[in-house]
Amino acid sequence: MKFRAKIVDAACLNHFTRVSNMIAKLAKTCTLRISPRHLNFILSDKVASGGVSMWCELEQENFFNEFQMEGVSAENNAIYLELTSENLSRALKTAQNARALKIKLTNKHFPCLTVSIELLSVSSSSRIVTHDIPIKVIPRKLWKDLQEPTVPDCDVSIYLPVLKTMKSVVERMKNISNHLTEMLHLQIIEANRNGDLNLKIESELVCVTTHFKDLGNPPFASENASQDRNPARMAEVHVDIRKFLQFLSGQQVNPTKAICNIVRNKVVHFDLLHEDVSLQYFIPALS
Amino acid sequence: AAMLKCGMNGSQVKVFGKAVQALSRISDELWLDPSEKGLALRSVNSCRSAYGCVLFSPLFFQHYQWSTSVEMNDNNRISNLNCKLGIKSILPIFRCLNSLERNVENCKIFTRSDKCKVIFQFFCRHGIKRTHNVCFQESQPLQVIFEKNTCSNTLMIQPRVLAEAIVLFTSNQEEVTLAVTPLNACIKSSNEESMDLTNSVYSEMFVGPDEFDFFQIGVDTEITFCFKELKGMLTFSEAIRAPISIHFDIPGKPIGLSIDDMLLEANFVLATLADEPSRGSSPQSTCLSQKRKRSDVVCSNSKAGEKNSKVTEYVSGKAARKRLYPDETLTDISTLENCGSPTVKRVNRDITEVPESSVSDTEEVPGSPYLRKFACMFFGALSSDPREHFDNPFDNLATASDSEEDMNNGSYSTS
Numbered sequence: 001m002k003f004r005a006k007i008v009d010a011a012c013l014n015h016f017t018r019v020s021n022m023i024a025k026l027a028k029t030c031t032l033r034i035s036p037r038h039l040n041f042i043l044s045d046k047v048a049s050g051g052v053s054m055w056c057e058l059e060q061e062n063f064f065n066e067f068q069m070e071g072v073s074a075e076n077n078a079i080y081l082e083l084t085s086e087n088l089s090r091a092l093k094t095a096q097n098a099r100a101l102k103i104k105l106t107n108k109h110f111p112c113l114t115v116s117i118e119l120l121s122v123s124s125s126s127r128i129v130t131h132d133i134p135i136k137v138i139p140r141k142l143w144k145d146l147q148e149p150t151v152p153d154c155d156v157s158i159y160l161p162v163l164k165t166m167k168s169v170v171e172r173m174k175n176i177s178n179h180l181t182e183m184l185h186l187q188i189i190e191a192n193r194n195g196d197l198n199l200k201i202e203s204e205l206v207c208v209t210t211h212f213k214d215l216g217n218p219p220f221a222s223e224n225a226s227q228d229r230n231p232a233r234m235a236e237v238h239v240d241i242r243k244f245l246q247f248l249s250g251q252q253v254n255p256t257k258a259i260c261n262i263v264r265n266k267v268v269h270f271d272l273l274h275e276d277v278s279l280q281y282f283i284p285a286l287s
Numbered sequence: 288a289a290m291l292k293c294g295m296n297g298s299q300v301k302v303f304g305k306a307v308q309a310l311s312r313i314s315d316e317l318w319l320d321p322s323e324k325g326l327a328l329r330s331v332n333s334c335r336s337a338y339g340c341v342l343f344s345p346l347f348f349q350h351y352q353w354s355t356s357v358e359m360n361d362n363n364r365i366s367n368l369n370c371k372l373g374i375k376s377i378l379p380i381f382r383c384l385n386s387l388e389r390n391v392e393n394c395k396i397f398t399r400s401d402k403c404k405v406i407f408q409f410f411c412r413h414g415i416k417r418t419h420n421v422c423f424q425e426s427q428p429l430q431v432i433f434e435k436n437t438c439s440n441t442l443m444i445q446p447r448v449l450a451e452a453i454v455l456f457t458s459n460q461e462e463v464t465l466a467v468t469p470l471n472a473c474i475k476s477s478n479e480e481s482m483d484l485t486n487s488v489y490s491e492m493f494v495g496p497d498e499f500d501f502f503q504i505g506v507d508t509e510i511t512f513c514f515k516e517l518k519g520m521l522t523f524s525e526a527i528r529a530p531i532s533i534h535f536d537i538p539g540k541p542i543g544l545s546i547d548d549m550l551l552e553a554n555f556v557l558a559t560l561a562d563e564p565s566r567g568s569s570p571q572s573t574c575l576s577q578k579r580k581r582s583d584v585v586c587s588n589s590k591a592g593e594k595n596s597k598v599t600e601y602v603s604g605k606a607a608r609k610r611l612y613p614d615e616t617l618t619d620i621s622t623l624e625n626c627g628s629p630t631v632k633r634v635n636r637d638i639t640e641v642p643e644s645s646v647s648d649t650e651e652v653p654g655s656p657y658l659r660k661f662a663c664m665f666f667g668a669l670s671s672d673p674r675e676h677f678d679n680p681f682d683n684l685a686t687a688s689d690s691e692e693d694m695n696n697g698s699y700s701t702s
Contacts, residue, residue: 045662050358084486087486087488090488091490092489093454094451094454094455109488112489127492127494127495127498128492128493129455129490129491129492129493129494130490130491131455131488131489131490132488132489132490134486134487135487
């Protein structure tokens with residue numbers, strides 16, 4: 001198993017750092033999958049994550065000007081590593097004004113992802129910073145749990161409003177729900193094919209709703225045979241508000257594209273595109 | 288009664304406040320220690336592995352007055368302002384330093400040893416006057432002797448460079464290792480800590496000699512120390528825009544960081560992790576350190592000539608520490624209580640032969656196994672003029688407020 005890659009472009013480096021920061025906010029521990037054309041950050045829907053799963057994909061060509069990898073075997077030409085997301089984002093933080101960044105798989109006492117940064121300094125000499133991030137290699141037999149999730153047939157598909165606005169709304173709702181025990185951190189997300197999206201928290205005593213209108217629905221959704229005839233009918237899903245807030249907090253920059261797919265009472269699927277990095281995030285319904 | 292009275296303007300308050308903030312990183316307590324050299328702010332951490340002192344010269348202030356008291360009871364004891372403040376009481380006073388700088392026209396600090404409190408008065412714009420009365424505890428300050436000039440290695444660096452290095456390390460790593468050769472310097476995660484924490488990142492940064500204002504390495508070495516206490520000092524040096532001088536030697540000997548400005552002098556001394564004897568420290572380095580240790584402690588006091596000086600020097604609190612090298616006599620100073628003069632004289636002259644038995648065990652710091660291995664500071668009795676002891680046998684005695692348990696009725700055993 002081998003992996004070596006290098007970034008020299010400042011914009012690519014900053015973009016990669018932003019992606020890493022986002023992953024660090026979304027998942028404490030995640031899987032990094034390295035394949036010839038892609039890098040993926042994966043969180044599978046195990047009990048530990050409370051059923052939340054994530055699939056983030058970037059095309060390595062868009063970031064690295066050098067990229068070499070050799071997977072476990074010729075038929076299984078991929079590497080699956082488990083790492084603490086924050087370790088990577090912190091290491092990249094020091095690459096703010098770097099001349100070059102190298103990442104490689106090493107084995108110093110234990111397997112590591114070594115991030116090596118060549119910093120520009122005021123004087124003529126450049127400074128070299130190295131970070132050895134401990135990782136765990138995930139064995140082949142566990143790979144089946146870490147594959148790209150299938151997009152479910154959804155009841156409603158809708159474009160999201162500005163995420164920052166959603167985040168501040170959800171934050172306030174979470175604060176309220178903290179005080180009312182019967183709410184059990186429940187967030188209701190509902191949307192219809194008329195471009196309406198509602199975020200709701202409700203209990204016996206109080207109900208707070210924020211309405212977003214005229215959001216627009218992606219075109220393909222209307223082709224789905226299981227859709228109702230009535231476009232105004234809401235499809236709703238009840239999720240844990242804390243998980244929803246965590247997802248929104250991870251989005252530092254407003255994405256290029258953001259779609260929300262709801263499968264009534266089952267799951268909500270967020271499909272985002274940050275420039276050329278795609279992120280899919282699934283939050284299951286609370287039973 | 289001993290007294291301190293000084294005044295500052297807005298920008299001086301900002302610098303003073305930054306010093307308080309820097310020292311707050313070391314411990315929860317701060318001594319106000321005036322002398323003719325100026326006003327010293329001192330702080331020592333609970334396990335005695337870090338010490339900080341910022342000395343403001345009298346010229347720093349708009350006005351500066353101080354005095355000791357001479358008590359007219361037995362033996363004309365001279366006592367200083369022994370003033371210890373809780374950092375939690377002081378920090379809020381010096382919050383929002385930028386706005387203090389803008390709004391404060393004048394700040395007065397006044398205290399007297401018989402008053403039990405320090406009065407901080409801020410005369411602000413628009414006729415606003417803000418007064419803070421902070422109670423103090425009577426306690427003799429502790430001081431560390433650190434001979435910068437005898438250190439083999441000296442570096443001088445702009446704070447910005449050091450700050451960039453510190454950013455590398457994660458917050459759950461307390462220790463950092465500085466490795467130097469005549470060709471370069473490397474700041475890296477401590478090996479010991481990294482190996483024990485299975486998930487920690489190991490980081491290292493090489494800095495070339497041309498990044499330093501001064502780079503003199505006498506002996507290749509790798510020293511490990513806690514850097515949390517440093518962060519306060521970094522911010523302070525960035526605020527006053529002064530480079531930091533770093534003096535150090537071999538593992539086990541303390542590392543000293545200092546800032547020297549015309550109007551103030553800051554010194555931070557940190558203990559470093561000692562090599563275990565089993566790690567094979569070379570015989571040469573052992574001898575070197577033995578020699579150094581003695582010179583550290585028995586340093587000549589600049590006040591030796593001032594027989595009639597009103598100011599008293601301060602003796603150590605206990606320095607609890609483990610033996611670094613098996614063959615060597617510990618050069619600890621243990622706590623001295625007010626006792627009869629013959630005992631006092633003997634101890635002061637035979638400072639280097641304090642036996643280990645009189646030193647109590649190293650303080651355990653909960654939650655941090657590494658600190659047990661740190662060599663603790665030397666705290667020095669500074670007066671080397673024996674005659675002064677005859678005249679004023681109680682001059683150099685101090686009871687550190689927390690070490691009464693060392694002594695049994697003031698007798699001192701040298702067995």
